[in-house]
Amino acid sequence: MNVSVLANSLIGSEIIKIAHEVNELKSKGANIANLTIGDFDPSIFPIPSELKEEIISAYHHNHTNYPPADGILALRETITGVLKDRYNLDFNSNEILVSGGSRPLIYATYLALVDPGDKVVYPVPSWNNNHYCHLSSAEGIAVETSEETNFMPTAELLRPHIKGATLLALCSPLNPTGTMFTKEQLEDICDMVIEENNSRAEGEKPLYIMYDQIYSLLTFGKEHINPVSLRPELKDYTIYIDGISKCLAATGVRVGWGFGPEVVISKMKALLTHIGAWAPKAEQVAVAKFFSDATLVDQFLGTFKKQIQDSLDALYNGFQELKADGFAVDAIVPMGAIYLTLKIDYIGKTTPSGEVLKDSIDVNSYLVKEALAAFVPFSCFGTDETKSWFRASVGGCSLEDITAMIPRIKSALSKLK
Numbered sequence: 001m002n003v004s005v006l007a008n009s010l011i012g013s014e015i016i017k018i019a020h021e022v023n024e025l026k027s028k029g030a031n032i033a034n035l036t037i038g039d040f041d042p043s044i045f046p047i048p049s050e051l052k053e054e055i056i057s058a059y060h061h062n063h064t065n066y067p068p069a070d071g072i073l074a075l076r077e078t079i080t081g082v083l084k085d086r087y088n089l090d091f092n093s094n095e096i097l098v099s100g101g102s103r104p105l106i107y108a109t110y111l112a113l114v115d116p117g118d119k120v121v122y123p124v125p126s127w128n129n130n131h132y133c134h135l136s137s138a139e140g141i142a143v144e145t146s147e148e149t150n151f152m153p154t155a156e157l158l159r160p161h162i163k164g165a166t167l168l169a170l171c172s173p174l175n176p177t178g179t180m181f182t183k184e185q186l187e188d189i190c191d192m193v194i195e196e197n198n199s200r201a202e203g204e205k206p207l208y209i210m211y212d213q214i215y216s217l218l219t220f221g222k223e224h225i226n227p228v229s230l231r232p233e234l235k236d237y238t239i240y241i242d243g244i245s246k247c248l249a250a251t252g253v254r255v256g257w258g259f260g261p262e263v264v265i266s267k268m269k270a271l272l273t274h275i276g277a278w279a280p281k282a283e284q285v286a287v288a289k290f291f292s293d294a295t296l297v298d299q300f301l302g303t304f305k306k307q308i309q310d311s312l313d314a315l316y317n318g319f320q321e322l323k324a325d326g327f328a329v330d331a332i333v334p335m336g337a338i339y340l341t342l343k344i345d346y347i348g349k350t351t352p353s354g355e356v357l358k359d360s361i362d363v364n365s366y367l368v369k370e371a372l373a374a375f376v377p378f379s380c381f382g383t384d385e386t387k388s389w390f391r392a393s394v395g396g397c398s399l400e401d402i403t404a405m406i407p408r409i410k411s412a413l414s415k416l417k
Contacts, residue, residue, distance in 0.1 A: 011131065014380035018364065022374045032372045033397050033405040035315075038127075038175060038338065040395040045249040045307065048300040050293075054286035055253070067281040069273045070265075071098025071257065075288040079257055082291060086217075088229055091259045097269050098284060102214050102243045102256035104277035108268035109210050109239050109258065110136040110167070118205075119165035123153035124382030125389075127175040141165065142382050147389075150179035150332055151341065155188035162196050166205055170227075171212035173219060173336025176381045176391035178312070180222050180335045183230070190231040197237065208264075209238045214256070215337035217247035217301060220309050222335045236261045239268075244287055246338065249304065249395075255279040255287045308338055311394035311402055315340050318406035327413050338395045342375060345388040349416040357416070359385035371412035373405045 015036055022034050046052075070076065076093040083089040099105050106128075114120060116137035122129035124142045133140030141161045145151045152174060162168065170189070172181045181189075197206045209227055216224040228235045243256030256279070258268065272278070291297060312334035319331040319342060330343040346363050350356050351370075357363050360377035368374045375390040383389070394402065 006135070009134070011134070015376055018368075018374060018376060018380075021365065021368055025368065025372075030372055032368065032374055033401045033408075034374050035392040035394065035397055035402075036374045036376050037396055038393050039251050040249040040338075041397070042249070044398050045304065045395060047248055047250045047253065048290065048296070050296055050300075051248060051250070051253075051286055051290045054289050055283055058282035058285040061285075063282040063285050065281060067098075067278050067284055069278070070094075070269045071096065071279065072281065072284045072288065075255075075284045075291075076257075078288045078292045079259070083259065085294065087224075087226060089226070092262075095262050095265055096257055096259045097265050097272070098255065098257045098279050099272055100254040100256070100277045100279045101245055101251075102212070102241050102258075104272055104275065105241050105256055105258035105268065106210070106212070107132060107135065108271045108275075108277075109241070109264075110138065111271050112264055112267040113208055113239075114138045114166050118167070119161075120167045120169060121158060121161045121165045122169035123151075123157070125151060125176050125378045125391075126169070126171060126381055129169045130382055132169075138167075144383065147332065147341075147343075149185070150335075151177045151389075152179055152181055152185060153189070154185055155192040158189065159192055162192065162207060165207055167208050167210055168193065169210045169212075171214075172224070173215040175212075175215070175337060176339055176376065176378065177332065177341045178334050178337045178339035179332060179341065180219065181225060183223075183225050186225050186227065187230050190227050190234055193227075193237065194231060194233060206237055209234065210241065211238055212241040214242055215246050216242065218305060218308065218338065219336040220305070220312070220334055224336070239264055244291070247301065253283050253287075255283050307399075308394060309334065311397065311399050312338075312340050314399055314402050315342075315392055315394065315406075318402070318409075322406070322410055322413070325410070327410070329413075338393055340392045340394070342390045342392050343388055344375075344390055344413075346413065346416055347386065347388055352415050360388060360390070361385055363388070364390065366416075367409065367412055370415065371405070371408040373409055373412075 076096045110132045114136045120138040121141045239260035245251045316331045322329045328345040332341040378389040379385040
């Protein structure tokens with residue numbers, strides 16, 4: 001059956017492939033610590049009870065018809081207040097676009113700004129930018145980062161690639177690393193973008209920033225920063241991606257929002273109108289009420305963040321103990337989001353059955369089978385398979401699962417030669 005060139009060239013989610021391997025073993029009775037998917041087990045991390053009650057109430061009040069294409073006004077007005085109170089950002093309701101989670105907003109940003117062949121610059125590792133470049137026929141420029149900067153991009157790394165580029169895709173806290181920009185790092189990048197735009201001829205398309213801050217309320221002892229707060233002159237060139245999916249453990253509730261210059265947001269709205277990627281109306285009504293109560297939100301975040309940080313700290317400390325015992329592992333201190341960056345440097349080692357672990361995919365597969373522990377190699381986020389770095393997501397595991405997993409990893413690594 002013939003399909004389009006685009007459909008025929010799509011690359012499936014690498015993370016889903018790992019999840020399939022995990023689920024196959026689970027179906028055979030294996031109890032695997034699954035730290036792959038950036039999601040939450042609702043039995044461990046439920047959404048706020050007050051939000052759940054508001055959603056049910058909204059359905060009882062028959063909020064079941066189409067919402068406005070840009071989101072109900074009450075929610076957009078709530079978001080303007082949240083942006084002002086939590087980020088010191090001034091945006092009007094017509095500069096905000098609500099959608100069914102953040103993914104449609106990222107795709108709409110690409111489609112609204114990027115013409116086929118336009119350059120999109122993004123760091124690796126990062127989540128899904130390679131796929132969005134493919135879907136929009138952009139020329140993706142992947143800029144590799146390293147542990148020296150906690151895998152966050154710097155102006156020095158990005159500068160050789162931005163001449164003539166249309167979009168710079170950034171994220172902080174970063175998926176997959178759980179690391180964040182420092183103020184100085186982001187200031188330097190902002191100044192670089194301003195300098196680049198000032199150098200462009202009249203009528204030439206500017207360089208835009210897409211700033212994904214979906215994890216901005218999940219930080220641990222670090223201050224979240226953003227481009228427009230640092231450099232207000234970037235307001236006309238920055239599109240933000242945000243929502244409740246991560247900060248309220250509400251990935252299935254599907255309420256996200258983007259905000260930025262009205263001229264871009266209006267085009268994104270038009271695109272999503274044709275796609276129909278609206279957040280359900282009842283959920284919008286509920287989020288408008290819940291998020292307008294800062295005390296309720298902060299009460300939930302206080303408990304939720306501690307639970308996440310306890311899991312991240314247990315995983316980090318467990319790997320530091322393995323490192324102290326002489327194992328070739330390491331971890332970067334958790335800063336934000338639900339992720340920990342792990343180094344498991346066993347490429348080239350031989351398993352007890354005589355199999356050589358040729359790359360990070362092999363190392364991960366070995367740990368799935370021998371340690372009943374599943375991570376995601378950074379190769380799934382744009383790096384090559386020879387790098388020994390992995391993402392661990394704690395949203396789907398209990399603290400007890402993580403604690404029990406560490407001795408199994410120690411035993412599995414001890415068997416390698």
